[in-house]
Amino acid sequence: MKFSPLVDELIESLRCLPGVGPKSAQRMAFQLLERNRKVGQKLATALERSMSEVGHCQACRTFTEQDLCPICSSPKRGTAGTICVVETPADVLAIEAGGHFMGRYFVLLGHLSPLDGVGPEELGLALLEKHLSSEDVTELILATNPTVEGDATAHFIADIARRHNVVISRIAHGVPVGGELEYVDSTTLALSFNGRIPL
Amino acid sequence: MKFSPLVDELIESLRCLPGVGPKSAQRMAFQLLERNRKVGQKLATALERSMSEVGHCQACRTFTEQDLCPICSSPKRGTAGTICVVETPADVLAIEAGGHFMGRYFVLLGHLSPLDGVGPEELGLALLEKHLSSEDVTELILATNPTVEGDATAHFIADIARRHNVVISRIAHGVPVGGELEYVDSTTLALSFNGRIPL
Numbered sequence: 001m002k003f004s005p006l007v008d009e010l011i012e013s014l015r016c017l018p019g020v021g022p023k024s025a026q027r028m029a030f031q032l033l034e035r036n037r038k039v040g041q042k043l044a045t046a047l048e049r050s051m052s053e054v055g056h057c058q059a060c061r062t063f064t065e066q067d068l069c070p071i072c073s074s075p076k077r078g079t080a081g082t083i084c085v086v087e088t089p090a091d092v093l094a095i096e097a098g099g100h101f102m103g104r105y106f107v108l109l110g111h112l113s114p115l116d117g118v119g120p121e122e123l124g125l126a127l128l129e130k131h132l133s134s135e136d137v138t139e140l141i142l143a144t145n146p147t148v149e150g151d152a153t154a155h156f157i158a159d160i161a162r163r164h165n166v167v168i169s170r171i172a173h174g175v176p177v178g179g180e181l182e183y184v185d186s187t188t189l190a191l192s193f194n195g196r197i198p199l
Numbered sequence: 200m201k202f203s204p205l206v207d208e209l210i211e212s213l214r215c216l217p218g219v220g221p222k223s224a225q226r227m228a229f230q231l232l233e234r235n236r237k238v239g240q241k242l243a244t245a246l247e248r249s250m251s252e253v254g255h256c257q258a259c260r261t262f263t264e265q266d267l268c269p270i271c272s273s274p275k276r277g278t279a280g281t282i283c284v285v286e287t288p289a290d291v292l293a294i295e296a297g298g299h300f301m302g303r304y305f306v307l308l309g310h311l312s313p314l315d316g317v318g319p320e321e322l323g324l325a326l327l328e329k330h331l332s333s334e335d336v337t338e339l340i341l342a343t344n345p346t347v348e349g350d351a352t353a354h355f356i357a358d359i360a361r362r363h364n365v366v367i368s369r370i371a372h373g374v375p376v377g378g379e380l381e382y383v384d385s386t387t388l389a390l391s392f393n394g395r396i397p398l
């Protein structure tokens with residue numbers, strides 16, 4: 001026995017959120033019930049609406065409930081000459097947080113993974129190629145993750161892009177700024193040597 | 200700029216959950232949108248229903264959407280002679296997890312705190328006294344927190360209970376089992392000396 005069915009179900013449902021264990025789910029449920037019912041209602045509505053209404057940007061595939069996301073629909077960036085390819089919408093946020101990139105994005109929503117049935121079609125590469133064949137686009141930056149799958153995906157897309165008149169690059173991998181050499185893994189260290197820049 | 204209004208609102212609403220920072224809120228939102236829309240829908244429904252339907256047990260004041268919680272409505276425990284007074288529904292769960300206590304509970308939903316406007320009325324002490332004056336009840340265990348407020352509340356309730364024919368006790372405070380003396384704070388250590396048990 002725990003509580004009543006409805007309270008138990010609330011705790012169970014909160015547990016399904018990533019990173020939420022039984023203790024935190026309980027704490028969340030009790031805090032909402034005790035003093036934040038309005039917050040709980042607001043979250044319920046936001047969840048309800050976004051689970052049913054949020055789809056993908058028709059140009060870059062990031063999450064949006066509109067036809068085009070704010071970046072793709074912005075006059076300055078929506079027709080920018082540079083496209084940055086990333087794996088997930090979270091990567092877009094991470095790059096936007098830097099505030100330096102002023103081009104547009106293309107979100108793969110994954111990486112090539114034949115065993116899981118993820119091929120060029122699932123990553124929307126036909127749509128990407130349509131962008132590449134437009135006159136606006138002059139540069140493609142491949143910012144997939146520095147993993148085996150991310151690298152393979154970057155090379156696969158680079159092969160496609162070479163058929164079009166665009167400059168292709170991969171973001172640099174190396175020692176993070178502020179990081180200490182001794183704590184960086186050997187693969188990263190090797191990449192940072194290979195990518196060394198003449199002074 | 201972040202995402203579209205609806206996605207931003209989902210992230211904002213998730214941030215209002217206790218212990219959820221901006222990064223985890225984002226991770227939760229993306230994971231739900233990417234591959235767990237059904238889980239998100241289920242959580243929305245559970246939140247929606249529990250925020251509007253869950254009230255308090257008419258006998259013990261813990262959370263329930265029914266008139267009586269499962270403990271109070273159980274034939275064995277609902278009329279038990281022993282009442283254990285706790286501050287929150289979470290305390291009920293903690294004691295139930297032990298599985299040793301077989302009586303019923305009374306949940307104060309707080310502790311005496313005159314400055315915050317929390318007095319005997321807010322803690323439902325009239326209802327508690329009604330239980331105490333019934334012939335069934337023979338024992339009262341005060342399990343409020345070992346804090347200044349919890350102690351004051353326990354003493355206040357003990358004074359009320361003395362008007363009735365019940366045995367009154369306060370749970371013991373001391374060194375936790377498996378704890379090491381050197382890491383226990385001095386107040387707890389003092390309590391464990393005062394409460395020493397002859398062998």
Ligand SMILES: [Zn+2]
Nearest residue numbers: 057060069072
């Ligand atoms: Zn877009």
Ligand SMILES: [Zn+2]
Nearest residue numbers: 256259268271
């Ligand atoms: Zn009850």
